[in-house]
Amino acid sequence: MSLEIGSFLSIGLILGVVIITAALLITVERRLLGFWQERLGPNRVGWFGSLQVVADMIKIFTKEDWVPPFADKFSFVIAPGIIMTVVLLSFAVIPFAPNIGVIDSNIGVLFILAMASLGAYSVMLGGLSSDNKYALLGSLRAAAQMVSYEVFMGISLLGVVALTGSFNMREIVESQADGWYIIPQFIGFVIFLIAGVAESHRLPFDIPEAEQEICAGYHTEYSGMKFGMFFVAEYIGLVLISSLITVLFFGGWLGPEFLPPILWFSIKAFAFIAFFILMRAAVPRPRYDQLMSYGWLFLLPLSLVNLLITGVIILSMQ
Amino acid sequence: MIALFYIAAIIAVIATVAVILQTNIVHGLLYLILSLLAVAVIFYVLGAPFAAVLEAIVYAGAIMVLFLFVIMMLNLGQHTRDQERSWLTPRGWIVPSLLAAVLLGQLVNVMSQIDHELIPAQIGVMEVSALLFGPYVLAVELASILLLAGLVAAYHLAKTK
Numbered sequence: 001m002s003l004e005i006g007s008f009l010s011i012g013l014i015l016g017v018v019i020i021t022a023a024l025l026i027t028v029e030r031r032l033l034g035f036w037q038e039r040l041g042p043n044r045v046g047w048f049g050s051l052q053v054v055a056d057m058i059k060i061f062t063k064e065d066w067v068p069p070f071a072d073k074f075s076f077v078i079a080p081g082i083i084m085t086v087v088l089l090s091f092a093v094i095p096f097a098p099n100i101g102v103i104d105s106n107i108g109v110l111f112i113l114a115m116a117s118l119g120a121y122s123v124m125l126g127g128l129s130s131d132n133k134y135a136l137l138g139s140l141r142a143a144a145q146m147v148s149y150e151v152f153m154g155i156s157l158l159g160v161v162a163l164t165g166s167f168n169m170r171e172i173v174e175s176q177a178d179g180w181y182i183i184p185q186f187i188g189f190v191i192f193l194i195a196g197v198a199e200s201h202r203l204p205f206d207i208p209e210a211e212q213e214i215c216a217g218y219h220t221e222y223s224g225m226k227f228g229m230f231f232v233a234e235y236i237g238l239v240l241i242s243s244l245i246t247v248l249f250f251g252g253w254l255g256p257e258f259l260p261p262i263l264w265f266s267i268k269a270f271a272f273i274a275f276f277i278l279m280r281a282a283v284p285r286p287r288y289d290q291l292m293s294y295g296w297l298f299l300l301p302l303s304l305v306n307l308l309i310t311g312v313i314i315l316s317m318q
Numbered sequence: 319m320i321a322l323f324y325i326a327a328i329i330a331v332i333a334t335v336a337v338i339l340q341t342n343i344v345h346g347l348l349y350l351i352l353s354l355l356a357v358a359v360i361f362y363v364l365g366a367p368f369a370a371v372l373e374a375i376v377y378a379g380a381i382m383v384l385f386l387f388v389i390m391m392l393n394l395g396q397h398t399r400d401q402e403r404s405w406l407t408p409r410g411w412i413v414p415s416l417l418a419a420v421l422l423g424q425l426v427n428v429m430s431q432i433d434h435e436l437i438p439a440q441i442g443v444m445e446v447s448a449l450l451f452g453p454y455v456l457a458v459e460l461a462s463i464l465l466l467a468g469l470v471a472a473y474h475l476a477k478t479k
Contacts, residue, residue: 075344106442110371117379121351121386128344128390136390143387147380167443 005101014102018091022235027052029235029277036281065224068130075129080222080229083122087236090115094243095170097253097261108169109161112244113154116199119237120146123201123208126230127218138217141288142208145198148295153195155303159188159310160248173252180251184313187306189249191299196244198291200237203280207288242272323363330356341402343394347385354378366441 003009027042031049034041043049067073093108095101105111120143127139161167163184164175172181182189198205209217219230246252246268253261286294333353340346354377361370450458 072342072344075348078348105367107367107371110368110375114371114374114379117375117383120379120383124383124386124390125344125348128386140387140390143383143390147383147387150380 004099005104010100011102014091014096014100015088018088018236018239019232021239022232023053023057025235025238025273026056026231029280032274032277033281036278060225060228063224065226068132068221070131071221072129072131075125076221077226079122079126079129080226080233082125083119083233084229084236086115086119086122087233087240090240091243093169094240094247095173095252096243096265100262101170104168104170106166106168109157109167109172109248113150113157116153117146117150119199120150122230122233123218126222130218130221132221134215135218135220137214138208138210138220141214142201142218145201145205145207145291148292149195149198152191152295152299152303153199155300155307156188156191156195157248158307159185162307162310162314169247169252173247173254176251176254180249180254182249185249185306185310187302188310189245191303191306192248193245194299196241197276197279198295200234200241202234202238202276204283204285205291206285207291210285238273238276239269242269242276245272319363323360326356326359326363329353330360339406341399341406343389343398343402344386347382347389351378351382354382365439366446368441368443368446 003013027049030052031041031043041049042052045051045055067076090112092102093105093111095104123142123146124139127135127137127142130136160172160181163181164172166172201208209219214220219227222230243265246265250268252268253265255261255264259267330353333349333356336349337346337353340349355374358370358373358378361367361373
């Protein structure tokens with residue numbers, strides 16, 4: 001079997017590597033957090049704690065998978081499935097290397113945005129069906145946060161799309177051969193980075209599940225593997241955001257010839273994953289109203305101005 | 319591809335009927351989302367990927383999220399479910415079914431007269447944008463004025479509090 005776009009080998013490799021990376025990230029994140037916070041972290045199981053993830057998985061798979069009797073069973077059961085599905089589907093349009101990918105689509109960027117907006121249902125349904133005050137508060141916060149930050153996420157990407165002249169992710173990568181888009185689209189990059197963290201609701205924007213205020217937010221009532229799916233989907237979302245930043249602003253698989261393209265992609269993506277973990281260790285969580293006013297009053301005008309200036313420059317260069 | 323079209327069409331019809339029959343409002347909304355996504359697949363199969371993905375982003379991804387947001391705030395329980403069930407009486411079905419049957423008859427009549435030849439033409443982002451900012455620019459401007467009016471009104475309502 002050859003390794004080309006859309007072949008079974010390619011699809012299987014992407015799915016397997018993404019899920020295994022996300023599972024391993026749980027341990028990697030705890031170790032890195034320990035390192036940055038000057039403590040040890042999990043270092044007992046296996047060589048330097050490398051088997052911690054296996055222990056965690058055995059634990060979560062053997063836990064009782066309990067549906068509360070007061071919950072709306074239908075919505076409660078499908079909610080974790082939705083987030084897993086949409087996050088994994090998003091990887092379909094990511095170009096990992098010239099010959100590795102699932103589809104070569106002309107609407108790649110829009111497909112990612114569509115999947116991101118469908119992901120909001122997972123947290124909303126999870127909180128709503130739990131019939132729990134903390135869960136409802138968490139999913140209300142999540143809904144407002146995800147709907148708001150989707151807007152800036154979309155607009156911040158349009159500068160890159162305008163420079164390339166296409167929504168196709170492969171063309172976006174190939175058009176960066178002369179220079180990565182981080183230089184002309186620095187503002188777009190910063191907005192996308194912030195919106196990406198808010199979209200995957202990781203720290204410091206984990207307001208929907210802020211443990212100190214609202215228990216565990218929308219997944220308060222979840223246990224066992226259903227909770228595990230929310231948990232792993234968050235890490236897959238982290239891998240997705242890092243891959244997107246790599247593709248859109250840092251030239252994807254492009255790099256000097258001494259390393260194969262897929263390795264360049266992995267190095268860049270992992271650098272961003274590490275950066276997101278560092279952000280978790282370093283930045284405190286904002287208040288909910290601060291998050292909202294920061295988004296609508298600062299990020300939205302900034303992204304619109306960025307798009308306007310990009311458009312003016314493109315038109316004047318022609 | 320044509321098999322995909324029929325599968326998506328059947329899902330859309332069943333899901334839309336389920337929206338009406340559901341007494342649990344959240345489940346009804348989920349069926350509505352499913353129906354919109356099925357319509358998006360139909361657009362894609364018919365060669366309009368841009369329209370398909372906009373259907374998914376705007377209708378399924380944004381408008382329905384706001385519907386669900388409102389439902390979350392309303393705190394609907396068993397009593398609304400009972401109320402819904404009491405409204406769905408067999409007698410209430412007669413007149414709407416008759417009217418819908420007339421419409422269906424007309425639709426079948428019209429459809430049987432036109433050519434079914436499906437010409438798959440790819441209508442991409444460029445073609446749609448050229449139309450929107452060419453012949454239909456007035457409609458785009460009017461829609462944006464309407465949205466701006468809605469925005470100003472929402473700002474006003476929120477501010478007087």
